[in-house]
Amino acid sequence: MLSKASKYWILILLVVPILGASLGLGKVTDPRPLVGPNGWTQNGQFPPLKDVPSPLQVPDSMSKSADFVMWRTWTPNGALKGTIESPPFRAPTYIAVPFARGGNHGYPGSDELFLLCQSTGRKFLVGSLQTFNEWSIAYAKLPDDFCPSNVTLVGVSNAATPDSYLSVATPFEVSRAVFFANNGFGVKQILVFATMLVFFSIFLASHIITSRICEGIDAFGSGMIGIGFVGMIVFTAAAINPVLARVTSVAIVGASIWLCAWGFAGADLSDVWRKHRVSLLLWLSAAMCLTSLVLAMDNGGGRWAPNSMFAPLSWSTDNENPIIFAQALAHSYGPMLAEPWYLDDRTPLLTVLLIIPQTLFIEPIAELVGSDFVYNADAIVAIAILAMWVPIVAWFATKIAVRRLPFFVGLVLLSPFALFNTVYAWGKIIGGGYILLAVGLMLSVPDDAKKARVNLSLIPSSLAFSYLAHSGNAIAALAFLIVFLPVLRLRDWRILAAGTGVALIAMTPWQVWTMFVQPHGNALTRYQLANDTGFDHRSRSVLKSMIETLRSIGWRGWLEKKRMSFHTLGDLPGNVEYYRPVDNRTAGWAGNQRANDFLVIVRTIGIPMLGVLMALVTSIRTKSDPMVVRLIGCGFLGIFAMTILIIQPAIVHHMAYGSVILLAVAGAMYLADRPSNWPIALYVVYMVYFVAIWIVDPILRVDHLHFVPLVFSALWAIVAVWMIVGERFDLVHADHRLLWQHPSQMRSTAAVRPAKNLD
Structure with a gap:
C-alpha cells in the first residue's frame, strides 16, 4: 500500500516543475548576435x-x-x-x-x-x-x-x-523562454514526468495484452518485456521509413493510454497497480532525483553535462551515441553515422526507446526554442529511461526472503556503479536490469502453481533485451543459462522453446539490419577483441584482426595482460595506474577515488562486494543460501569469461553489466540476511564516503550550482528512501532458499510468507 503521506509528497513534488516551467513562459524571439564578425x-x-x-x-x-x-x-x-x-x-x-x-x-x-x-x-x-x-x-x-x-x-x-x-x-x-527551456528546471522535469507516464502506460498495456494470451503471467515481468518489444517495433518502423517510426511511436502511446483507461475502468489493472506501484514510483523517484541533480550542476549545459559531473572522471564520445542515433534514425540523417560510429556498433534498445519521448514531446518544443534542445532534452530523458533498472531491483526484492529487505534494496541501488551508469547515456545498465529480471522470473514458477510456469517463457525475451541494450550482456546471458538451466525440469523445455521463438522475433529486425542494411558495425567488438576500432577497415574479419593482435603480443604478452586484468578486478587500494579519460593519478584525492570506483570491480558496487566474499567463505565451511551461491557463480562466470575473452583491461566499463549487477544482488542478499547490525553500521560509514566523494565534492567543484533543482533532487531522494523503508509491498515473499531441493529440481515452498513491511 502507498501511505497518504507518500501520496501527498509525490503530488506536491510533481506540481513544483509545473510552477518552475511557468517562470519561463514568454515570447520566444530569435537569438540576437551581441558582436559582429570584426x-x-x-x-x-x-x-x-x-x-x-x-x-x-x-x-x-x-x-x-x-x-x-x-x-x-x-x-x-x-x-x-x-x-x-x-x-x-x-x-x-x-x-x-x-x-x-x-x-x-x-x-x-x-x-x-x-x-x-x-x-x-x-x-x-x-x-x-x-x-x-x-x-x-x-x-x-x-x-x-x-x-x-x-x-x-x-x-x-x-x-x-x-x-x-x-x-x-x-x-x-x-x-527568457529559450533560456528556461534549455537551462531551466521546470520544462525538463515536466518532460521527465511525461516520459514516465508514457512508459508506465506501455508497461501496464503490455500486461493487459500478455495476460489475455497467457493466463498466470507475471504482471511486472510482462510489463518490462513489453517495453522492450515496443522499442523493437519502433526500430522496425524506423528501418522501413523514418516517418513511420514517428507515427508508430504516437500510435503505440495512444493505444497504450486507451488500454490503460479500459483496464482501470474494468478493474483489470487495479490489482496490478496496487501490487507494483511502489516499484514503479521508485522508478519515478529515481528519474526525478537524478535528472534534477544533473540540472543542478551546471558546467556549461548541453548533452555532455553528465560527463563533467564527476570530473576528472569522464569517458569518450561513444557513450552518448544513442542520443545522436535516436534523432538520426527517426529522420534518416546521412548514412546513419555519428562519425565515425555506425548505428550497429552498439545494440539499439536505448536509442529506439528515446525516439518515443523525442517524437511526442521534445521535438515540438525544439520547434519553438531551437534545434539544439533535442540533444539537451534527450540527455535528460535518457536518464529517466535508464532508471528502469531501479523498479526491477524493488520487484526482485519481493521474490526473496531476507531479514532486512529495505537494507537489501539500498545496498543494490546506492553505489558508484549505480549512480554513474544511470546518468551516463549508454544502455548498459538496462541490460543488467533485464538479466536480473530473468533471475526474478525463475523465482515466479513454483510447482504448485502450474499456470505460473508460463513465466519461464519470458526469460528468453529478457535475455534478448539484455543483449539489445548492450551486446556485452551476451556473456552474462550465457553465464545465466549455464548456472540456472540445471534447475529446470524436462517439462519446462516446451515453455522455454515457445519463449525462445518469441525472443527470436524480437531479435530479427536487428539481425536483418546488421546483416543487410548496415553490415560491419564491429568497431567496439574489434576494439575489445583486437585493440583496434577498425574505422578504416570495417569489412575486414574481426577474427583475423584478433589473431594478428594475439600473434603480435605472444603468449607471454597475453598472459601478462590477463595477470594485470585479474589484479585490477581486486585492486581495492587503487594501485593500478590509469590515465585519460579515466585518470586516477590527478592532484585531487577525491577525483582519484571516483576514477578507482569506476574502474575496479571490488570497489564499484561497494559494500555488497564484502557480502560476496563472506558468502563464498561461508559456502566452503557450511551449507549456505543456494540462491546467493548461484548468483555469485553467475556473476563471476560472466566476469571471468569476459576477462579471458577481451584484449582490453578488465575494468568495469569493459564488463557485462548483468554480471556486475548479479554480484551486487548476491552480496546484498547475504548482508541483508545477517542477524547482526554490523553490516548496517558499515554501510552507514560507506554512505558517508559515497556522498562525500560522489555528491559533495562534485558539487563543490561545479561552475554554477542551481539551488532549486538541488533541493528538488534531495526531496525526491527522501521520498524514495521513505518508500523503501516505510511502504508495504503487496506481493507475497516466498522463501527462495527452499526453491531447490536438489540442483536438478525446482520445487516450491509450502510456507509462503504473508505480505509485510519492507522493514
Missing part, C-alpha cells in the same frame, strides 16, 4: 574556423547569422596556445555562447572560457565541460550586479594536453 583580437594562435556546426549542435538561427564567426585551436598535430577576445558588448540578462572544449573539467592548466567585465575585472565562467568533438551551447543568466560596464567574451587555450583544444563562437542574446 573586432575580435587574439594573441598566440587562435585561428578562425569555417565548418558550420550541425543544427543539433548550434541552431540555424545562430550559425546562419551574418555575424556568426568561429575560432578553434585544434590542429591535426594537437592543440595550440592562444587567447581570443570578442569586441566589447553590453551584457544581456540571458546569454547563449556556442563553444567546444576538448580538455576535461577540473585539471590544472585547463582551458578557460569566461565573460570579463571591463570595469571591474570580474569573471563569469561560461563552460568548462568537455564536449569532445562537438559544439555545445552554454545558456546562462547573468547576475544583475555582474558588470556596470561592457563585457568581453574571452577564450584562453593553454594547450595543457594535445586534446585540450578550445572553440569559441559569437555570443547571442536569447529570450
